Amino acid sequence: MKNLLKQKINKKQSCIGTWITVPSVEIVDIISSSDIDFIIIDNEHSPISIEKAQLMTMAAHKNNTSVILRVSSVNKSEIQKATEINVDGIQIPNVNSLTDIGMIIKYSLYPPEGEKGLSPFTSSAKYASYDIEKFIPDYNKELLLIPQLEGVNVLKNIDKILESKRPDIYFIGMYDLSISIGVPGKFDDPRFIKTFKAMADKVLDSGFVLGSIASNNKELEFLINNGVSYITYSADCSIILKSYSGIASHFNRIKDK
Numbered sequence: 001m002k003n004l005l006k007q008k009i010n011k012k013q014s015c016i017g018t019w020i021t022v023p024s025v026e027i028v029d030i031i032s033s034s035d036i037d038f039i040i041i042d043n044e045h046s047p048i049s050i051e052k053a054q055l056m057t058m059a060a061h062k063n064n065t066s067v068i069l070r071v072s073s074v075n076k077s078e079i080q081k082a083t084e085i086n087v088d089g090i091q092i093p094n095v096n097s098l099t100d101i102g103m104i105i106k107y108s109l110y111p112p113e114g115e116k117g118l119s120p121f122t123s124s125a126k127y128a129s130y131d132i133e134k135f136i137p138d139y140n141k142e143l144l145l146i147p148q149l150e151g152v153n154v155l156k157n158i159d160k161i162l163e164s165k166r167p168d169i170y171f172i173g174m175y176d177l178s179i180s181i182g183v184p185g186k187f188d189d190p191r192f193i194k195t196f197k198a199m200a201d202k203v204l205d206s207g208f209v210l211g212s213i214a215s216n217n218k219e220l221e222f223l224i225n226n227g228v229s230y231i232t233y234s235a236d237c238s239i240i241l242k243s244y245s246g247i248a249s250h251f252n253r254i255k256d257k
Contacts, residue, residue: 003088003142005038005066009168009209009230017068019213019235020056021046027236028056032065039065040232043082044072044093054085054123061086068146074100079107080116086123089144091171097157101164104145110136113166144168146211146230149203150176152195162206169230170203171211172196174219187219200226 008015017038020028023046031039039060041053048056057067070091071078082090092104106114118136120128125135145166149158150173162170174187177196183189187196203210204227211230214220215238223231 003066003144004064005068005088006142006144006168008037009144012229014224014229015231017066017230017232018239019232020048022236022240023048023052025052025055025059027240029059029063031236032060032063036065038068038088040068040070040091041087042070042235043078044070050081050085053082053087057085057087057123068144074103074107076107079104083108083116083143084119084122084124088142089146089168091146091148093148093173094150094176095147095161096151096154098160098163101147101161101167104147105164105166108143108145109140109166113140146171148173149199151180152177153180155195155199155202158199158202162202162208167208169209169211171230172199172203172228174213187222197226200228 005015015037017036017040018031020031020039020041028039041048041056043050043053053069060067066088068089068091069082069085069087070093071082073094074092079090090108095101095104108114108116110116110118118132119125120130120132124139146169147167148171149161154161174196175185177199178184178186178189178192181191181195183192186192200210209230210228211232212223212228213232214223215234220231220233
């Protein structure tokens, strides 16, 4: 049960992914047929069910694309279900303390590292076909844990948060960070850039992989230039809308010429 995305991250490779917000297995199949490294299924802001997420995971894995699932909070039931549909990792929003990190580990991993309950009759355990004694340590080793740092107040606790070495990637949520400092969506504002860089430097100096989101090529270059190597580019819905809007706009310009 090798985790392709974790292998790339451990080799210090930069990886590109996108958010999945539309509950469509077909869209995941199309996106994962590209050269994209991973998708993030969003269970925080989208209507995607856990049943649909499992089918999406199967479709992506068929195309050798890794799958991260973002839960809505540090919630035991959500994390338990998310980690049993064979995703490659979980992403957890609004992490504000070392206590939050401890709860994520507790809910996500099997003993002795955590306290996750075991059922072998899941997609992750290949429906009881794995040797359980081998499955548990392999699972604990391979699962990516990705806490999100999203508000300016996180800077007060970030040194303490980064004391835990089990998370693999720390993801800076640019939208919520910009809102927290009073410049919503203004990623070129000097106040945002200063805060982002302060947070990014803390993560990188502690030896962690840094993640964040870009919605255009300018933001993509900003992230790469600031050490971000786990990058999500926009979301399925936005990319589809902009693509077809561009086609319609061009058509309307030339149709009457």
